[in-house]
Amino acid sequence: MKAKTRELWDKQNQHERDRARLFTAVAGATGARSALYPGSYVDLAPSFVFPAVTYVDSDKRAAAFFEDDDGIHELVAANSGPDHPEIRFFHADYTTDLDLSSEAFDLLVSLYAGFVSEHCTAYLRVGGSLLVNPSHGDAAMASIDSRYELEGVVVSRSGRYRVSRSNLDDYLVPKRPTEITADLLHESGRGIGYTKSPFAYLFTRTE
Ligand SMILES: C[S@@+](CC[C@H](N)C(=O)[O-])C[C@H]1O[C@@H](n2cnc3c(N)ncnc32)[C@H](O)[C@@H]1O
Numbered sequence: 001m002k003a004k005t006r007e008l009w010d011k012q013n014q015h016e017r018d019r020a021r022l023f024t025a026v027a028g029a030t031g032a033r034s035a036l037y038p039g040s041y042v043d044l045a046p047s048f049v050f051p052a053v054t055y056v057d058s059d060k061r062a063a064a065f066f067e068d069d070d071g072i073h074e075l076v077a078a079n080s081g082p083d084h085p086e087i088r089f090f091h092a093d094y095t096t097d098l099d100l101s102s103e104a105f106d107l108l109v110s111l112y113a114g115f116v117s118e119h120c121t122a123y124l125r126v127g128g129s130l131l132v133n134p135s136h137g138d139a140a141m142a143s144i145d146s147r148y149e150l151e152g153v154v155v156s157r158s159g160r161y162r163v164s165r166s167n168l169d170d171y172l173v174p175k176r177p178t179e180i181t182a183d184l185l186h187e188s189g190r191g192i193g194y195t196k197s198p199f200a201y202l203f204t205r206t207e
Contacts, residue, residue: 001068002071009044009065012041012042012043017045020045021160022156022161023046026131027049028163032106032128032129033106034053034054034105034107035052035106036105036107036120037053038108038113038116039094039113044075048076051084053085053087053088054088054090054105055087056090056098058093060091063091066087072087095119098120100123102123103123103126104123104125105125105128106128107124107130107131108130109131110130110132110142111132111200112136117132117141118145121145121147121205126206126207130142130148130205131200131202132203134194134201137188137190139191139201140172140191142201143203146207147205147207149204149206150201150203151168151204152165152168153171153196154199155198156199161199170195170196171194171196171198173194174193174195175193178192
């Protein structure tokens with residue numbers, strides 16, 4: 001493994017295997033086998049869990065990381081990942097056409113990387129899941145997107161993750177009455193303050 005790959009991974013993985021635990025919980029709840037991760041940076045953890053993952057990022061450090069094919073396969077093996085993981089990386093802006101087939105993925109991942117759901121839902125199969133956290137407003141964006149329905153929340157406790165499907169009506173309730181629109185979310189670039197704050201949400205693509 002290249003020294004730079006190790007350095008980038010050690011920084012990404014400061015909370016040892018935290019993301020591996022997250023994606024393990026999501027895989028268990030959704031049964032997903034393939035994932036698309038726009039704005040992944042160097043978060044390789046989905047490949048410890050899912051047999052086929054496509055990563056997209058415009059950052060050149062991410063491109064250098066994924067270019068180290070031996071290095072990333074070494075990391076997957078060291079984390080008990082699948083034997084022959086399919087790992088693809090697009091050094092690209094996810095708001096542009098990614099030359100991917102529509103409805104090709106079981107899972108779309110949106111973590112701290114802007115409005116992924118707005119630009120990449122076409123690549124997620126109907127019936128597939130969107131994993132999205134609230135920080136950049138993309139969870140709120142998905143909540144007003146008619147293609148999505150809330151299917152669960154990902155709760156985190158002491159570094160462990162669990163998907164809950166109970167009392168979903170209690171979630172995505174704004175603390176202050178707000179008319180949530182795409183324009184409002186674009187302008188603020190931040191999420192909406194909700195009465196409950198799970199780590200992330202799972203939405204199903206229904207249409
Ligand atoms: C804060 S990092 C989060 C990385 C990773 N999702 C995680 O949770 O560890 C955001 C990443 O999204 C990428 N990003 C943001 N907007 C993007 C876009 N339009 N196209 C491609 N990558 C983008 C940035 O380059 C950066 O690497």
